[in-house]
Amino acid sequence: MTTALRYALEVSSAPAVEPIDLAEAKTYCKVDVEDDDDLLDAWIVEAREQCEAVLDQALITQTVKVYLDEFPAWELYVPRSPLQSVTSIVYVATDGTSTTLSSSLYRVDAKSRPGRITPAYGEVWPTVRDQTNAITITYVAGYGAAASSVPAAIKQAMRLSIGTWYRHRDEIEQGQMALRLPGGVVDSLLMLAWDGRY
Numbered sequence: 776m777t778t779a780l781r782y783a784l785e786v787s788s789a790p791a792v793e794p795i796d797l798a799e800a801k802t803y804c805k806v807d808v809e810d811d812d813d814l815l816d817a818w819i820v821e822a823r824e825q826c827e828a829v830l831d832q833a834l835i836t837q838t839v840k841v842y843l844d845e846f847p848a849w850e851l852y853v854p855r856s857p858l859q860s861v862t863s864i865v866y867v868a869t870d871g872t873s874t875t876l877s878s879s880l881y882r883v884d885a886k887s888r889p890g891r892i893t894p895a896y897g898e899v900w901p902t903v904r905d906q907t908n909a910i911t912i913t914y915v916a917g918y919g920a921a922a923s924s925v926p927a928a929i930k931q932a933m934r935l936s937i938g939t940w941y942r943h944r945d946e947i948e949q950g951q952m953a954l955r956l957p958g959g960v961v962d963s964l965l966m967l968a969w970d971g972r973y
Contacts, residue, residue, distance in 0.1 A: 780843060780844075780845070780847055781843075781844060782841050782842060782843050782854070783841070783842040783908065784839060784840070784841055784842075784854055784855065785839070785840045785841075785842070786833075786837055786838070786839055786840075787838045787839065787840050787913070788837055788838035789837055790823075790833075790834070790835035790836065790837045790917070791835070791836075791920065792835060792920075792921070792922055793819050793820065793823055793835070793922065794823055794834050794835060794922050794925040794929065794930050794933060795819060795922065795930055795933055795934060795937075796819075796922065797812060797815055797816055797819070799934070800815045800818070800819055800934070800937050801815060803934045803937065803938055804937065804938050804941045804942075806941070811941070814941075814944075815937065815941070818936075818937045818940050818941070819933070819937065822932075822933040822936045822937050823835075823933060825936065826929055826932055826933060827855070830929070831854050831855060831856070831889070832855060832856055832857065832916075833855045833856070833857070833916035833917040833918075834917060834918060834925050834929060835917050835918070835919070835920065835921075835922070835924070835925065836859065836915060836916070836917035836918075836919060836920040837855075837915070837916060837917055838862070838913065838914070838915055839853075839854075839855050839913070839914055839915075839916050840911055840912065840913050841853060841854065841911070841912045841914075842908040842910065842911055842912075843908070843909070843910040843912070844906070844907055844908065844909055844910070845903060845909065845910070846866075846900035846901070846903065846910065847900070849893060849894070850891050850892075850893050851891060851892040851893070851912075852889045852890070852891050853889055853890045853891065853892065853912065853914060853916070854889065855916045856888050856889040856890050856916060857885070857888065857890065857916060857917065857918055858883070858884075858885045858889070858890020858891075858914060858915075858916055859885060859914070859915040859916055859917065860883065860885065860914060860915045861878070861881075861883045861892060861912065861913070861914045862913040862914055862915065863875055863876075863911075863912075863913045864876040864881065864892070864910065864911075864912050864913075865910070865911045865912075865913075866901060866903045866909055866910045866911075867903055867904040867906060867909040867910075868901070868902075868903065868904065869902055869903070869904050870904075871904060874901075876901065879895065880894065880895050880898050881893065881894055881895055881898070882894070882895050890914075890916075892912070
C-alpha cells in the first residue's frame, strides 16, 4: 500500500503446505526421534510467518483480504506480494450499499513487486462512504502452491531459525535469548529475496 493509506490485513485461506516439511526440519536439526515433532511443526509455521512478516510477502499460495478506508489517488499497492490474482474488490457506496467493482474497471499488475491495482484506462476509483474498512480487496498471493516454488534463500532462513530455536530451546522458553542468529545471517538471506533477486 502507499504510505498514506491505513489498512488491515487478514489471511482468509491459509497455505495448504509449508515451505519446508517436518522431515526436512528434522534432518537439518539432526533429530531422529518423534518426541519433538509437534514442537518442530509449530516452529515451521512460526518461521514461515516470521519470514512473511519481515518480507511482507506470502510464501505459499494463500488468499488474503485487505481492508481500506478509501481508495488511493491512483495506484493501489497490495501487501503480501507476490500478487497472483485479484478475486474481488468490494466497497461501500455513498448510499451504504455493498458493491462489487467490475473487473473491467481496473487492471491488475502481478509482475511488479509489490503487486498493484490501477483503474482501467479512462476510469477512476469510485467514491466510497466515509467509514472505516469501506473497501475489501480479496486476492491470491504467494510464490506458488508447492514448497519448491519458494526461493532457496527464504527456505534456508527458515531452516536456520528453526535450528537455532531447537538448539537453544531452554533459553528461548525462559525468555533469555534473542531469536536472531549471529551476524544477521537470517536477515541477509531474507534481504536477497526482498531486494528483488527472487
